[in-house]
Structures are given as structure tokens and as C-alpha cells.
Amino acid sequence: MKPRFVLLSAASLLTAVIAGCGDFKSEFVLNKTTDELIPPAKEIVETELHENFGTPEELVAWLKFPIDYGDEESVTVNVVGFDEGAKGVVRVNSEDELEVDFEGSVLRIGNETEHKISSFDPESGTLHVTPPIEAKLTPEDSVTIVLKQKGWLLKRGRNLYMKHCVHCHGVSGDGNGPTAQYLNPLPRDYRQGKFKFTSTISTEKAAHRDFRRTLYEGIQGTSMPSFKLKLIGDDMDAVIAYVLFLSSRGEYEIRLGGELKVLGGGKDDLEQRLRNEEGLTRAKAIEEFESQEEVSEGLPELSDSVATILAEDWARADNPDVEVWPKTPRPEPTAESIARGRALFISKDAKCSDCHGMQGYGNGSQTEAYQQLPGSTLTYDKPGLYDDWGEPIQPRNLHTGIYRGGRRPIDLYRRIYAGIKGAVMPGFGTSLTDEQIWDLVNYVLSLPYENSWHGDMSAEKTVAEHTVK
Amino acid sequence: MNSKPHSRRYSARFVAAGAVLLSGVCLAAGCNSNESGGHHVELSDFGTGKPSTAMFARRDVGPDVELTTPAPQKTTPKAEEPAAAEQAPVQKPVVAKPAETKPAPEKPAAAQPKPEQLVVAKKEPAQPAPQEPATEKPAPKTEVALAPQPAPAAAESEKAEPKEDLDAEGRPKLADGTGGFSGVITYKGEAPKPKNLYAKGAAPKDPAVCGAEAIPDQSLIVNQENNGVKNVFIYLRKKPKGFKGGPPSDPLTFDQKHCVFIPHNLIVFAGREILVKNGDPIVHNTHTNPFRNPGFNSAIAADDRVGVKLLYRRPEPVPVKVVCDLHAWMLAYHLVLDHPFCAATDENGKFAIPDLPPGEYEFTIWQETPGYLNKELKVTVEAGKYAEESLAFDAKAFAQFNGPPSKVLALTTGQ
Numbered sequence: 113m114k115p116r117f118v119l120l121s122a123a124s125l126l127t128a129v130i131a132g133c134g135d136f137k138s139e140f141v142l143n144k145t146t147d148e149l150i151p152p153a154k155e156i157v158e159t160e161l162h163e164n165f166g167t168p169e170e171l172v173a174w175l176k177f178p179i180d181y182g183d184e185e186s187v188t189v190n191v192v193g194f195d196e197g198a199k200g201v202v203r204v205n206s207e208d209e210l211e212v213d214f215e216g217s218v219l220r221i222g223n224e225t226e227h228k229i230s231s232f233d234p235e236s237g238t239l240h241v242t243p244p245i246e247a248k249l250t251p252e253d254s255v256t257i258v259l260k261q262k263g264w265l266l267k268r269g270r271n272l273y274m275k276h277c278v279h280c281h282g283v284s285g286d287g288n289g290p291t292a293q294y295l296n297p298l299p300r301d302y303r304q305g306k307f308k309f310t311s312t313i314s315t316e317k318a319a320h321r322d323f324r325r326t327l328y329e330g331i332q333g334t335s336m337p338s339f340k341l342k343l344i345g346d347d348m349d350a351v352i353a354y355v356l357f358l359s360s361r362g363e364y365e366i367r368l369g370g371e372l373k374v375l376g377g378g379k380d381d382l383e384q385r386l387r388n389e390e391g392l393t394r395a396k397a398i399e400e401f402e403s404q405e406e407v408s409e410g411l412p413e414l415s416d417s418v419a420t421i422l423a424e425d426w427a428r429a430d431n432p433d434v435e436v437w438p439k440t441p442r443p444e445p446t447a448e449s450i451a452r453g454r455a456l457f458i459s460k461d462a463k464c465s466d467c468h469g470m471q472g473y474g475n476g477s478q479t480e481a482y483q484q485l486p487g488s489t490l491t492y493d494k495p496g497l498y499d500d501w502g503e504p505i506q507p508r509n510l511h512t513g514i515y516r517g518g519r520r521p522i523d524l525y526r527r528i529y530a531g532i533k534g535a536v537m538p539g540f541g542t543s544l545t546d547e548q549i550w551d552l553v554n555y556v557l558s559l560p561y562e563n564s565w566h567g568d569m570s571a572e573k574t575v576a577e578h579t580v581k
Numbered sequence: 582m583n584s585k586p587h588s589r590r591y592s593a594r595f596v597a598a599g600a601v602l603l604s605g606v607c608l609a610a611g612c613n614s615n616e617s618g619g620h621h622v623e624l625s626d627f628g629t630g631k632p633s634t635a636m637f638a639r640r641d642v643g644p645d646v647e648l649t650t651p652a653p654q655k656t657t658p659k660a661e662e663p664a665a666a667e668q669a670p671v672q673k674p675v676v677a678k679p680a681e682t683k684p685a686p687e688k689p690a691a692a693q694p695k696p697e698q699l700v701v702a703k704k705e706p707a708q709p710a711p712q713e714p715a716t717e718k719p720a721p722k723t724e725v726a727l728a729p730q731p732a733p734a735a736a737e738s739e740k741a742e743p744k745e746d747l748d749a750e751g752r753p754k755l756a757d758g759t760g761g762f763s764g765v766i767t768y769k770g771e772a773p774k775p776k777n778l779y780a781k782g783a784a785p786k787d788p789a790v791c792g793a794e795a796i797p798d799q800s801l802i803v804n805q806e807n808n809g810v811k812n813v814f815i816y817l818r819k820k821p822k823g824f825k826g827g828p829p830s831d832p833l834t835f836d837q838k839h840c841v842f843i844p845h846n847l848i849v850f851a852g853r854e855i856l857v858k859n860g861d862p863i864v865h866n867t868h869t870n871p872f873r874n875p876g877f878n879s880a881i882a883a884d885d886r887v888g889v890k891l892l893y894r895r896p897e898p899v900p901v902k903v904v905c906d907l908h909a910w911m912l913a914y915h916l917v918l919d920h921p922f923c924a925a926t927d928e929n930g931k932f933a934i935p936d937l938p939p940g941e942y943e944f945t946i947w948q949e950t951p952g953y954l955n956k957e958l959k960v961t962v963e964a965g966k967y968a969e970e971s972l973a974f975d976a977k978a979f980a981q982f983n984g985p986p987s988k989v990l991a992l993t994t995g996q
Contacts, residue, residue: 315875370872374818374898376956384953388978421873421895460787460863461883466907477786481909486870486902490981491909500870531878536906538866542889543882 138168138274140284143303143362145369152402153377157369160415165361168283171270173263176419178427179356180349182265186220186258191249192237199244200227204237204255220256221247229257265346269354272347277355280335285358287501295335301501302355303362305422306534309517310429311436314530314539317429323352325518333514360422367418376401436526440546445554453555456548462540464552467497467507472559474509478536500534507537513560524553752933752967760962762944763933764970766810766926766954768979772803778910784840786908790861791840796910799845800950801979802928809930810974812846813954814900814916814947816923821938824920828853834888835903835913837865837881842903842913846925849917851896856888857881865908867891869915871901878906893917900947914949939964946972950981 146157166172173181193203202219219227219241227241239257249255273281280299282289287301300307307318309326327348330338343351373381382397401407406414428434443449457472458465469475482491483498492498499505508516517523517532528549531539540549748754755761776798784791802811828850836843838860849855857867859881868878873895881889893901897917905911916923922942924932941961946954954974962968 314879315877317875367872371898381953425875462880463864463907466786478907478909481786483906483909484902484904484912497906533876533878536868536878538868538878538880538906540880543864543880543885 138283140165140168140361141282141286143286143365143369145366148379149369149372149377150379150382150398150401152398152407153369153372153375156372156377156407156411157365160368160411161361161365164364164415164419165357168270168274171263171266171357173266173357174360174419176416176423177356177360178423178430179353179360180265181263181353181357182260182268182350184258184262185260185264186256188254188256191251191253191255193251194245194249196248199246200241202239202241202245202249202255204239204257218258218261220258221245221249221253226258265350265353266357268347269350269352269357272343272351273354273358276339276342277351285355285362297334297505298501298503299335301362302359303366304500304534305359305363305425306500308532308534309523309527310530310533311526312429312434312530313436313541314533316434317425318533319429319435320352323355324348327351329518331516332519333512333516356426360419360426363422364418367422368415371414371418372407375404375406377407436529436541438522438525438529438546438550440550442521442525442550442553443547445558449551449554450558452548453551453553453558456544456552457555462544462548462552467536468510469507472510472556474507476507479507483536497536499536505535510556510559511562521550521553521557524556525549528552753935755965755967756936758939758964759936760939760964761933761935761937761967762815762942762960762962762970763931763967764972766813766815766930766932766946767808767971767973768803768810768930769808769973769975772805772808773801773976775802775805784908787840787863790863791908794839794841796839796841799912801948804928804930807929808973809926809928810948810979811926811928811930812949813926813930813932814846814848814914814923815926815932815934815944816916816918816947817920817942818898818945820896820918820920821922821940821942823938826920832856832888832890834858835867835891835915836860837867837905837911840865840905840908840911842905842911845913846900847913847915848923848925849893849915850921851893851917851919855891855893855915857891858888859883859885865905865911868904868906869901871917872897872899874901874917895919899952900949916947933967935967937962948979951979954978 140161142154142158146154149157164172164174173179175181189204191202191204195201217229219229219239221227225245225247227243227245229239229241231240232238274283278289279291280289280295281287281302282292282299285302287299289299292299305317307322307326309331310316310318310322311325312319312322326336327343328338328340330336339348339351369377372378376382376385376397382394385397386392386394456462456464457468458470465472465476467474467476467478478497480495482495484491486500494504497505497507513519515523515527517527527537528544529539529541531537544552746754750763752761752763777795778798779785779792779796781795782788782792784796799812803809804811830853832854833847833849833856835847835855836858840861847855857879859865862883864880864883866878866880867889868876869891870876871893874893874897877891879889879891893915895917896919897915900914900916903913903915916925922934922937924934926932939962941959943957943959945956946958948954955972958970958972960968960970
């Protein structure tokens with residue numbers, strides 16, 4: 113009996129090892145927009161993605177993007193002793209820098225050879241390096257110890273992302289991690305380069321500080337927690353760098369695919385052509401696509417132009433000119449200001465109530481209207497509002513006191529001024545004055561406490577009165 | 582007694598081994614891989630015209646005769662019609678202008694005895710390079726809400742001039758050493774009757790404002806007399822090699838009146854500002870989702886005659902759809918290019934693109950319902966004359982393409 117059991121367990125373990133653990137490898141998955149391309153176009157997107165962004169395990173940092181990947185950090189120290197016999201033991205002289213943990217960093221001699229530091233003894237200043245040093249080091253020589261290699265921030269961000277974020281946001285940043293299906297709202301899909309809660313004007317992307325704030329505070333009312341106790345020091349910047357990397361990668365994929373679609377690389381387009389044009393075969397159409405100048409020779413140019421657009425857009429977001437700041441300070445939330453805000457809320461000038469409802473419960477008439485599908489003349493099958501990811505969304509119920517983009521007055525001001533990107537909420541900075549926006553902020557902030565307005569006055573009475581005004 | 586614990590232990594081990602095996606199978610099947618999460622099978626098909634169970638109908642073709650569609654050139658505008666002011670933007674110049682769409686005339690301007698009929702691209706003859714002809718006067722930066730326009734004199738001068746710039750067929754005269762491309766796009770078969778999305782007064786939202794006029798269905802406008810198709814874009818996808826020219830500095834106007842965007846089709850030179858205005862006493866939000874430019878989603882205040890700046894920095898590969906989320910039927914298209922060699926057909930289906938350097942071109946013909954009508958229309962342009970092309974498309978070509986026929990989805994109870 114015993115040998116049989118041993119055999120059985122060994123066999124099952126082997127199965128687990130071969131089939132299970134061996135398969136556990138992080139890989140970027142393709143967006144469904146890439147699946148809409150004909151095979152040669154899809155191949156182009158796959159190749160370009162692999163060349164420009166690598167794999168989760170071997171990241172490629174495209175320096176075109178304004179992302180802080182982490183610059184090289186190194187110290188130069190004098191050699192004190194060199195073991196000519198072992199050739200792998202160097203003693204260096206450095207008093208204060210030696211406190212740094214040298215493990216995992218690199219010793220560089222001149223500008224050519226690099227040796228991995230396998231261990232470091234701070235007492236004696238002895239470094240053990242591999243492979244052994246060929247040249248003879250004398251006490252006059254100095255060596256460079258690279259503490260942080262180029263791109264260290266991105267790598268660290270990747271490691272932290274894989275630990276903290278990947279469960280929901282997925283390896284590719286597609287918001288489709290293993291837990292995603294249990295969450296409402298769904299985790300953000302970074303691949304459109306759109307982030308909802310920002311401090312920038314409505315046409316710009318999210319700034320670095322917005323990522324920092326979201327990581328620091330979490331997003332109330334969603335499953336996004338705060339990471340302020342977890343990501344300390346450089347760690348938060350590292351995660352942000354990796355999120356920006358994933359976002360750039362995802363958006364690059366969508367846009368390159370889109371450009372190829374324009375050049376005739378879309379499956380649907382091809383089907384339509386095959387239906388309409390007589391004498392056209394699939395092979396001929398594919399050959400036509402491949403022989404185009406933009407695809408055959410101009411591909412690097414095309415790829416570069418796509419990335420340039422993204423890089424420019426991301427760079428602009430951190431420009432202080434595009435940050436939203438109120439011109440006037442917030443007025444006191446007096447009954448008058450709240451009443452003005454209330455009147456504006458339901459007025460034809462702001463039409464907040466069209467989506468958020470007359471009472472601010474998020475049940476306005478637009479939740480019953482059919483919206484148009486983007487890029488098509490059709491409408492959605494079901495009424496209601498949809499975000500840019502095609503998911504149905506609810507206008508916020510303003511009575512809960514939960515504000516996803518932050519609960520500070522300035523946060524609400526920015527939501528109203530610049531709108532919510534990727535969602536339907538438009539920016540009102542173009543149509544309302546500062547005072548009007550502040551009145552709205554005061555009104556919205558007062559809504560959870562509506563019943564305690566003006567002491568004994570009931571909510572219905574208050575609303576009726578404001579409507580008359 | 583001795584064998585019992587042993588067998589119990591054995592069975593426990595067996596169960597454990599089985600669990601390990603199962604987990605192995607599970608891993609192999611990819612339960613752990615990140616792709617498996619969050620996929621749902623969507624069984625409904627978008628836009629197949631299935632009857633909807635909504636609270637109110639999506640589209641309503643009203644019996645009302647207040648139509649804003651093809652008013653043939655011959656018919657004299659009925660002065661007593663209250664809708665005349667609103668029809669004005671529809672009656673575009675005879676020849677579509679390159680890279681230029683006339684701003685929608687304001688109400689008072691349209692009330693004048695229609696000098697716009699003859700306004701055509703005004704070209705400076707001295708211009709050597711194929712530059713975009715400056716057609717309109719710089720729009721006043723600040724306009725007073727619907728105040729009478731102090732521009733009757735200007736309108737007269739415009740009326741007097743353009744005739745010199747037109748050839749016998751009403752197309753802009755070509756600059757020296759350049760050619761042009763002109764033609765007509767027609768509908769093959771019996772022209773579909775113009776329709777309304779909502780009849781007068783039947784707008785499902787803000788009826789006091791949006792229902793003041795019928796809301797026309799502009800998805801396909803066919804002239805009832807000569808089958809010309811309006812609002813078709815003809816453009817070069819890429820700017821011709823060697824073309825150097827920047828955007829004009831004066832802003833374009835993109836307006837909204839009675840919950841309809843005016844104009845429906847706007848040709849924009851990338852880098853040229855657009856002032857998004859609002860002629861309605863209610864707020865609108867103008868929402869674009871362009872491909873190469875940042876999206877725009879801003880509220881436009883009621884009666885905003887100054888306009889909100891909208892800037893496309895880069896050219897777009899296909900026309901950009903513009904919507905208003907507050908009024909879900911509102912729809913317009915912006916064609917953003919980095920050259921002036923493009924046109925939109927007028928109500929007779931005619932277009933003319935002047936000042937092309939001689940050579941061979943591939944034009945894209947695009948209509949909003951099917952998308953591309955022709956992606957690569959090869960045209961050879963010779964100096965000193967227009968290359969002409971008459972294109973007719975049948976109903977099938979103008980039909981909405983809903984993707985390839987959907988596959989039958991087999992639902993099995995097994996794996």
C-alpha cells in the first residue's frame with residue numbers, strides 16, 4: 113500500500129508542478145481592440161508592443177514618455193585592498209556611504225566592465241563580486257558602485273504593483289484582475305489613459321499629483337483602498353511610474369491599432385469591402401494592406417507618431433497652467449449661498465438635476481434616455497448613462513456624503529469645474545462663474561444634512577422655497 | 582483494531598492527494614490566470630433593431646411637415662415661414678468651400694434677404710501657394726446675445742465680389758498652376774424622403790426649447806429633385822507632400838440652436854480655434870471623443886454668444902463625432918485636417934476642391950451612416966482644370982454596417 117501511495121502523491125505533485133506552477137507566468141494580454149484587426153495588423157501591434165514595452169518580466173522603458181523610470185544612482189569610492197589571488201574580493205574605503213545596503217548593486221570599473229556585488233561587509237569594507245575582476249586593482253584606483261540601476265523605479269513599481277494592485281487591476285492594467293469580477297464599481301482599466309478624478313482642466317490627462325492623491329487617500333465608496341501606510345518613501349512614485357507605464361502601453365496599443373484600422377487593417381472594414389467590392393479577395397486585400405507605404409516602410413514613423421502624441425499629452429498634464437484653482441476663495445456656506453446653489457442645481461443654466469435628479473438622489477431624467485454609442489450612429493440597447501469604457505454608470509447620489517474624488521471643497525470645485533474624465537459629467541468651468549461653482553459646492557456639501565437645514569424647517573418646505581426663488 | 586487507523590490514515594492521504602491533483606488540474610485549466618476574470622457572455626446584440634422596452638421610443642418620425650431637409654435651389658424661400666431663420670444654415674453656398682464652413686448665420690443675419698446664396702470662396706488671386714482661401718470675415722470675438730449684426734455693408738461687399746471668383750459652373754476659380762477636383766455625389770434609386778427625428782414640439786426633453794422646431798434626421802439627406810446627397814466629406818487623408826500652410830488665425834464658429842448643432846458638418850484646419858456657442862436658453866454640453874486629440878466635454882452656458890474655445894491640435898484620421906449628453910439626439914461631425922484639400926457636399930451633392938497641385942491623389946469619401954463610401958478614390962489632377970467625377974451610390978452603400986453577421990452561439994451544459 114505504501115509504495116502505491118508514494119507513487120500517487122508523487123504523480124499528483126508532478127502534475128501540479130508541470131501544469132500548474134510552470135504556467136504561472138505574468139504576461140501582458142492584448143486589448144480586444146487588437147483582436148478586431150486583421151492578422152498582419154495584429155502582428156504589427158504585437159511586435160511593436162513587445163519591442164517598445166517588453167514583458168512584465170523584462171520591462172522596456174520607452175524614454176519618449178515623460179515617466180520617471182528612475183535614474184542611475186552611484187557612488188565612486190577608492191580601492192584600499194585587492195585580493196589578487198581570489199580576484200573577486202575588493203576592499204574599499206568609504207566612511208559614510210558604506211551604510212547603504214550594497215547587496216544586489218553593481219561594481220563598475222571604468223566605464224566598461226560590471227560585476228555583481230554578491231556580498232558586502234560594512235565592518236571591513238570588503239566586497240565580494242562576480243564574475244572575478246580580470247584587471248589588477250591598486251589602491252590608487254577608484255571604482256563606481258551603482259546603487260540603483262537605470263529604471264530601478266519602474267522595476268520596483270512593477271514588484272509593488274504585482275504585490276498590491278494586480279489582484280484588481282490585472283497584469284496589463286486592464287482592470288480585469290482575478291478579483292475584478294466581484295467588484296462594483298469595476299477597477300479602473302488604465303489602457304485608455306483616462307483617469308476620473310484629477311486636478312487638471314477637462315481636456316487634459318491626470319497629473320502626477322492626482323495619482324499620488326488617489327493612492328494616498330484611496331477612492332471612497334469603491335474598493336480602492338488607501339495605500340498611505342503601505343507605500344512609503346519612493347514606493348508610491350514607483351507604483352505611479354508603473355501605472356503610467358501600463359497606461360501608456362495600453363493607450364499606445366489602442367491608438368496604434370486605430371491607426372492601422374484607418375489604413376484598412378480592421379476586420380470589420382475588410383468584411384465590408386469584401387461585401388461591396390467585386391473581384392476582391394481576402395488575400396488581395398491583405399496584400400494591399402501590407403504593401404502600403406505607411407505599413408511597409410513607414411511603420412517606425414507611424415509607431416513613433418503615436419507615442420509622440422501620448423508623450424505630449426502626458427507631459428502637458430503636469431504643467432502648472434492646466435491645474436484647476438479657484439479664482440476666489442470659498443464663501444461661507446450660508447443659507448443664501450446654499451439656496452443659490454440649489455436654484456442653480458435645478459436651473460437651465462447648469463442642469464445638474466437632469467442627471468443627479470431634482471433632489472440630488474442621482475435619478476435624473478437622463479438615466480432614462482438612450483445615449484449614442486461612441487463612433488456609431490446607433491444608440492445603446494438599454495437607457496441610461498455609459499462611461500467611455502462602455503460600462504453603465506450612475507450619476508452620484510449626493511445625499512450619501514461619499515465623494516469619490518475627495519470630500520474637500522476644492523475637490524468638489526474641481527469636479528464641477530473640469531468634470532469627470534471618461535464619464536459623462538462635463539466641465540462647468542466654461543459656463544459657470546467661480547461664485548456659482550462655489551454655491552453649488554456649498555449646496556452639494558449641505559445635501560447629506562438637508563433635514564437639519566434652518567433648524568425646524570422641513571426638507572420639502574426648503575426645496576419648495578428654493579424652487580420659487 | 583490495528584488496521585483501522587491505518588486505513589483511515591490511508592483514506593485521508595488519498596483525499597489529500599486527490600485535492601493536490603484537482604488543484605493541478607485547476608491551475609492547468611487557467612483558473613488562476615488573470616485573463617479568466619470578469620468575462621461575461623453578452624447575448625444581446627447592439628443595434629439590431631430589436632423592439633425596445635424603454636419608457637419612450639428612441640426615435641420618433643413625426644407626421645409634421647416642418648422639414649429642414651433639401652430645399653432645392655430653385656424654390657424661392659418662403660418669407661412668411663417662421664422657420665426661415667433656422668433653414669438658413671442648411672442652404673449652403675452652391676459650391677462647398679475648401680477647408681471652410683461658413684459659420685451659421687445668426688438669426689438676424691438670416692432674416693436679411695439672403696445674400697448668402699451666392700457667397701462663395703473668396704480667393705486672393707495673388708496667392709501663389711495653394712493656401713486656404715480666406716472666405717469669411719474674422720468672427721467678432723465678442724458677440725452680444727442675438728443682437729442685430731452690424732454687418733449689412735460687409736454682406737453686400739461679399740455679394741458683389743464672389744462672382745469674379747467663380748467659373749461658369751459656380752466653382753472657385755483655380756490659382757495659377759493648380760488644378761482642382763469637383764463632382765457630384767448622388768443616390769442611386771428613389772431618393773428617401775426627408776425625415777424628422779422628432780416632430781415639432783415632440784422633443785422628449787426641454788420641449789419648450791428643443792421642440793420649437795422639428796429636429797431633422799440628418800443621417801442621410803438626399804435631394805428630392807436631383808438625388809444629390811448632402812453632407813458627404815471628400816478629403817485627402819494625408820496632406821500632399823510639399824504642402825506648407827498653417828491654420829487661419831480667425832476662429833470658426835460651432836453653434837447650437839433648438840437643440841441641433843449648427844453646422845452639422847464642420848471642416849476644421851488642425852490648430853484653428855473653434856468657438857462653441859449656444860443659441861438656446863438652456864445649457865448644453867458639447868462632448869467629443871477624438872482619436873488623436875484630447876477629448877472635450879464642457880458645458881456651454883445658455884445663450885453663450887462669446888463661445889468656449891475648442892482646439893484640435895492634430896489632424897484626425899476620420900471625422901470626429903460630437904454629441905451632447907443632455908440631449909441624446911444631438912449629433913455633429915468635425916473633420917479635422919492639416920490641409921485645406923477637402924469639402925463637404927452641398928444640398929445638390931456637389932463639391933469642389935480647388936488649388937490642388939497637379940498630381941495623383943487618393944481621396945476618401947465619407948458619409949456618417951456607413952462611414953467610408955470610398956476609401957481610395959484615385960484622381961489625377963491636371964493644372965488649370967477641374968478633374969470631374971460623378972459618383973452614385975445605391976441604398977446598400979448608404980446602409981449602416983453592423984459588423985459581420987453574428988455567429989450562432991451554442992450553449993452547452995457540459996464544460
